[in-house]
Amino acid sequence: MSQAVGHIFGARVEGVITAHQGVSDHLEKILRLHCRTIKPGQPIIIEGDKTNTVLCVLSGWLSLSKSLPDGESQIVDLALQGEIIETGGPVSSVTVEAVSQASVALVPVAAWDAIKLQRPDLDRISKAIRAASRSRMAERMLRLGRGRAAMRMAYALLELNVRLEALGQAREGKFHIPMNQRILGDFVGLSSVHVCRTLGRLVSDGIIRVAGQMDIEILDFDALSEIAGIELISLQREIILHGDDMTPVQPCAAFA
Amino acid sequence: MSQAVGHIFGARVEGVITAHQGVSDHLEKILRLHCRTIKPGQPIIIEGDKTNTVLCVLSGWLSLSKSLPDGESQIVDLALQGEIIETGGPVSSVTVEAVSQASVALVPVAAWDAIKLQRPDLDRISKAIRAASRSRMAERMLRLGRGRAAMRMAYALLELNVRLEALGQAREGKFHIPMNQRILGDFVGLSSVHVCRTLGRLVSDGIIRVAGQMDIEILDFDALSEIAGIELISLQREIILHGDDMTPVQPCAAFA
DNA sequence: CGCCTCCTTGACTTTCATCAACGACTGTGG
């Protein structure tokens, strides 16, 4: 965290609002102040914890997950760079943990509210982030309830590609997933063995390419979209930040 | 809709805030003005529609669902009496339709914003409603991804019981579900045939009783909670309205 | 070198969807 955090948070925040220099510095200062580096697999908030902090993901991936008594767990959403996690109530309903190496600002709600007074825009932004998250969750729920393994996997890959592209972390269908197959299974609702087979089939069908752990390349977007049961364009509209109250979306679109 | 709507909306809204008489009347007036009666199965918003209205459920059940190209659909959440549905962006990511006979206020966002100026409490309330909805979705996602049919069903029944109890529409584990088994299947992510079998097993194990279409009675809460993989108490805390910003929760608890 | 984690593959089992047939119930129109 030696570099400025403003631009990291930027793709979301700076792009959307016209930042007053002084105010921006204040946000920057707060984020820096509460910034922590988290190692892969390290939990930040455990399901059921009392929480009074707001999380801002400055870099890396966080997972929001829930577990059953028998230990099986399901990732409910992934929070990428620039996202804000506000646990809705006094008690968190999910476990938040780092999927990759991540730097996260853990801002006490009091401080967060203070910033919001200076930048009412933050409210609109975090509202848009929540709406996008909700859309993604709905999309994934649909496929958990009604889709087969290939559909879940195809959707997950497309979702990640779209989101990472918006952050400049994917290009021409190539991106990196900092998860092993077991964790990816927790995301798509499959056993690690079946993740392996499902990916294998997509590879041997020439739809994607996979290297190491895990560099993905989408070779055939049309085929993958078809399997996922979604149109790429509508996915972008739905999953990337939007909101009726976020009129100047252009700066965001610049990343698409 | 001949009776006052204030008390209908009340379990949520009135209970939490101390209503100024005049202001309350204004909310009442707006809700009344935009109120519509919806027949079971009738859609209100279709996935992909442009929307600029806020929905307030005055009575009945609404479903928020999504569909795959092949026509299979999944109910992502149910909105009961007193809930507020704000589609996050300019385009709705879900289809909203009536599950039972329902009366719904379709309030244009402009009017809604106007009310909020008079009652800033509404923001906190709708925030709490969204948080509860998100918790429920996470809980259901976990079971869609990782649970077997019995677990999904058991959870659904417990969730509905808890929510309806808070509205005074369930008592001693007895409540009514205004859905047939196909629609219930869309909710829990099972085929209608398997809904039938799963319910049948719960009945023959003496855990629940089912009459007609569909009156439920939960006979053995412990067994059902065990199957659902959840503790009843934590479910109540999680699913019913809460929020750090909703300090005076007592009036809500009065319904529990 | 040896341990550890993770991917891969095969064999087997479980769960659930699907297909199909039947019966109960409801409402309709003759």
Next chain:
DNA sequence: CCACAGTCGTTGATGAAAGTCAAGGAGGCG
């Protein structure tokens, strides 16, 4: 009043999809 169609729940038979178990191999690291 009765035939009729339509919807819905129920049940059995069958098959496909995915989980589980197990073993082997590749790579990374102390």
